[in-house]
Amino acid sequence: MTELLAGTRKGLFVLEGEPGGTFEVSRRAFAGETVEYAMRDPRSGRVLASVTSAFYGPKLWWTDDPAGDWEQASGVALPEGGDAALERIWVIAAGEADGVLYAGGDPGVLLESHDGGASWELNRGLWEHPSRDHWQPGGAGLCLHSIVTWPGEPDRLAVAISAAGMWLSDDRGATWRSGNEGLVAGYLPEDTPPDEIALCVHRVHRARTRPERLFLQFHGGVYRSDDAGESWTDIGAGLPSDFAFPLAVDPADPDSAYVIPLTADTDRVTPDGRVRVYETRDAGASWTARGDGLPQEHAYLTVLREAFAWAGEGERLELYFGATSGDLFGSADAGATWSAAATRLPPVLSVATG
Amino acid sequence: MATVRLRGRLKRLAGDRPAQLVEGDTVVELLQALEREHPAVRGWILDERGVIRRHINVFVNGELGEGRTRVGAEDRVDVLPAISGGCAP
Numbered sequence: 001m002t003e004l005l006a007g008t009r010k011g012l013f014v015l016e017g018e019p020g021g022t023f024e025v026s027r028r029a030f031a032g033e034t035v036e037y038a039m040r041d042p043r044s045g046r047v048l049a050s051v052t053s054a055f056y057g058p059k060l061w062w063t064d065d066p067a068g069d070w071e072q073a074s075g076v077a078l079p080e081g082g083d084a085a086l087e088r089i090w091v092i093a094a095g096e097a098d099g100v101l102y103a104g105g106d107p108g109v110l111l112e113s114h115d116g117g118a119s120w121e122l123n124r125g126l127w128e129h130p131s132r133d134h135w136q137p138g139g140a141g142l143c144l145h146s147i148v149t150w151p152g153e154p155d156r157l158a159v160a161i162s163a164a165g166m167w168l169s170d171d172r173g174a175t176w177r178s179g180n181e182g183l184v185a186g187y188l189p190e191d192t193p194p195d196e197i198a199l200c201v202h203r204v205h206r207a208r209t210r211p212e213r214l215f216l217q218f219h220g221g222v223y224r225s226d227d228a229g230e231s232w233t234d235i236g237a238g239l240p241s242d243f244a245f246p247l248a249v250d251p252a253d254p255d256s257a258y259v260i261p262l263t264a265d266t267d268r269v270t271p272d273g274r275v276r277v278y279e280t281r282d283a284g285a286s287w288t289a290r291g292d293g294l295p296q297e298h299a300y301l302t303v304l305r306e307a308f309a310w311a312g313e314g315e316r317l318e319l320y321f322g323a324t325s326g327d328l329f330g331s332a333d334a335g336a337t338w339s340a341a342a343t344r345l346p347p348v349l350s351v352a353t354g
Numbered sequence: 355m356a357t358v359r360l361r362g363r364l365k366r367l368a369g370d371r372p373a374q375l376v377e378g379d380t381v382v383e384l385l386q387a388l389e390r391e392h393p394a395v396r397g398w399i400l401d402e403r404g405v406i407r408r409h410i411n412v413f414v415n416g417e418l419g420e421g422r423t424r425v426g427a428e429d430r431v432d433v434l435p436a437i438s439g440g441c442a443p
Binding site: 053082 | 362394397398399401402403404405407409410422435439
């Protein structure tokens, strides 16, 4: 049995099912509200959800039983009396140290919890970074959407911000430096200085068995880093489009990555009305379309950056992605075949495996 | 002290009282005093800047007000979700 946590425009949907089959909605929470992201901390079993009320602003909630009551987490805010307010929380990630969680949000902020998500504090190193005044928001705001921990090394952390590029820390977030060498933005002039940070990174994941390797979906292009995010190599050749949001990896295979290309930044739907996941097993040297079981005709889906998740690894790798159409697809064989896990949900913003 | 009236979730966060007397010379001062008395309200009406959230409306004696609107002891202040916040598809 696999559990999926689907954040949607109209609430959190907890789905359960067998890999490769249809999933049933077992619970719905935050009915009517935008649930940006939800995750179950694998260490504690606690479920955390980011909810953005149109009326009351962004909040983080947690529960040890999704069928029961939720508690509002404290400290989810920017410093009082300043000139900025927290707009939304994009993502929540388990840290490497006991009880540590991270949350990324708009305007380009990282929050930390040291008690399993009940209380949070702002990461001051990133908030007070001297370059912050030059950071530019992407189309969805100045969102910190990717938080990439280093297995077994809690001091090392990478985060990505749209559109302020990659940021790396070796001291548990006390100080940060950019890691953008090799990223080329087609929306900037050719003679842009190499230290430009207006870089619209869409999603980043680390290969856990080779942690110095990261894969990155850019606003235009897919990149790989083999030096822990210091520099990047374009690996997008062979894909039908260089524009996409989500990214997934097989934890057992550091040469693996999966992307779901969209037509272009001006037409954010699956190309040619066909839904296809593209897989590499050679670190981006080549890509293979994986569409068996996915709609291949008149299917113009939009898959957002947090809406692609996995469980397991190797040949039994499970992959799941949701679309703003309300469709949710799954694969139980590492992307070889796919089927509809759920349909007619509200627009899916995020998917996580429990 | 002005009378502040809340509904729904805000009312529950503020001790589940439909109306309460709160000290302050402006709408924002009233809401800040309300937060001090009921910390659970913090962040729900005013954001970190002390600004009334975009889709919250505050009425003073039935007329739409804003943060700096002055209030007196006999005034009634209603805090309501705005219809503009409920239309996202």
